[in-house]
Amino acid sequence: MTHRTPIPQSAIDDVNARTDLVELVDNSGVKLVKSGREWMGLCPFHSERTPSFTVRPEKGFAHCFGCGAHEKPIGYQMRVYGQTFIEALKDLAWKAGVDLTEYVGRAEKPAHKPKPKIASRADEKDRVSETEKRRKRGHKLWQRGLPVIDTEAEEYLANYRGIDRDLFLHSGVHRFVPDYEFWYRARDAKKSEVIWTGPALLSVMQYIDDRFAACHVTCIDLNEEKGRLKLSAPDSGRELNTKRVMGDPSKAAIRLGKPAFKMVGGEGLETTYSGMMVSGLSGWCSYSLDNLVGAGLMDAKGEYHPLDGRKKLPTVVPDMARPGMIWPRECHERIFLGDGDTKDIHMLKAKLERGCRRAAVEGRIGRIAMSRPGTDFNSMILGAA
Numbered sequence: 001m002t003h004r005t006p007i008p009q010s011a012i013d014d015v016n017a018r019t020d021l022v023e024l025v026d027n028s029g030v031k032l033v034k035s036g037r038e039w040m041g042l043c044p045f046h047s048e049r050t051p052s053f054t055v056r057p058e059k060g061f062a063h064c065f066g067c068g069a070h071e072k073p074i075g076y077q078m079r080v081y082g083q084t085f086i087e088a089l090k091d092l093a094w095k096a097g098v099d100l101t102e103y104v105g106r107a108e109k110p111a112h113k114p115k116p117k118i119a120s121r122a123d124e125k126d127r128v129s130e131t132e133k134r135r136k137r138g139h140k141l142w143q144r145g146l147p148v149i150d151t152e153a154e155e156y157l158a159n160y161r162g163i164d165r166d167l168f169l170h171s172g173v174h175r176f177v178p179d180y181e182f183w184y185r186a187r188d189a190k191k192s193e194v195i196w197t198g199p200a201l202l203s204v205m206q207y208i209d210d211r212f213a214a215c216h217v218t219c220i221d222l223n224e225e226k227g228r229l230k231l232s233a234p235d236s237g238r239e240l241n242t243k244r245v246m247g248d249p250s251k252a253a254i255r256l257g258k259p260a261f262k263m264v265g266g267e268g269l270e271t272t273y274s275g276m277m278v279s280g281l282s283g284w285c286s287y288s289l290d291n292l293v294g295a296g297l298m299d300a301k302g303e304y305h306p307l308d309g310r311k312k313l314p315t316v317v318p319d320m321a322r323p324g325m326i327w328p329r330e331c332h333e334r335i336f337l338g339d340g341d342t343k344d345i346h347m348l349k350a351k352l353e354r355g356c357r358r359a360a361v362e363g364r365i366g367r368i369a370m371s372r373p374g375t376d377f378n379s380m381i382l383g384a385a
Helices: 009-018 021-027 073-081 085-096 124-143 152-160 269-279 289-293 345-361 377-382
Strands: 033-035 038-041 053-056 061-064 174-184 193-206 212-219 243-247 262-267 282-286 308-312 333-338 365-370
Touching (some): 009 085, 021 053, 021 073, 124 174, 124 193, 124 212, 262 269, 262 289, 269 282, 282 289
Parallel strands (some): 262 282
Antiparallel strands (some): 053 061, 193 212
């Protein structure tokens, strides 16, 4: 048996750094259009009609604001071509001229060029079919959920997050499962496997016409200080996001309160519920900040970052064709919540400003409400500010 030296992270970083990500994505069949320092196109990982997939070569990653996909070159190669981590690493190392013989054997030109699987190439029938499959999987999970009363889900929201039980206990927005399976695909594996099974809070996401859109999942571990599961990837040790969305969340919202003339909106359950308690207003929330405020116009450039002249802030000009979460028509004043403990407050405020400008174009009022610097809305109601 041949024993090889474990692959150091520096070698992996070298392959990622030497790979031209724009060329990699373009060669896989995604048509890209340059927009400032970024490139945009239809996402290869989910079916869409308007571009929400961005490639940022100077940062070395690609990100989709529609489905949340976030990949560096090796991860992109794995997902698009269905390769294992080792297969993708060797292919890209050969193209980039990186010698990994000591770790994975000699890198050679692939005998057969792998065929990419690009979701956006699907015809209309396939797009509808794939979206419906995702929604059905999410709906199946939602249907087997139990009432949250007297479960770990109630304890998580009420005791660990300080949320008023009157807001969530009988709203019908949440359910509980005691045995949610967390699937993960390791670097060198062709298939995903379950790496954790345990309690989870389910939250229903709905389109503006009341149809089911997706099931939002928060994995629970009441042994943790804030009650949320902390989980590391078994192959790399990196921390995993233990909140997931099963379904089609674009344009959808978690309706934490009833439609009202004036409402708050935030990224995530905890922030929005906390903002509702602080303000006394009703609220809806999104699964991501970008979906909350909507996409920016591709050709519009952001201002230079005040603390780093090499970076630009996100554009504040909204792309009205990509609205993100749809607010209720009864809401005439939208309060966008921002946590003051974010890593880059200037980036956050630029995106929130885009949400306000979108509201103005739609004939509504948009305002920004920030928690105190260095803290978040949930910490405020827990008395940790």
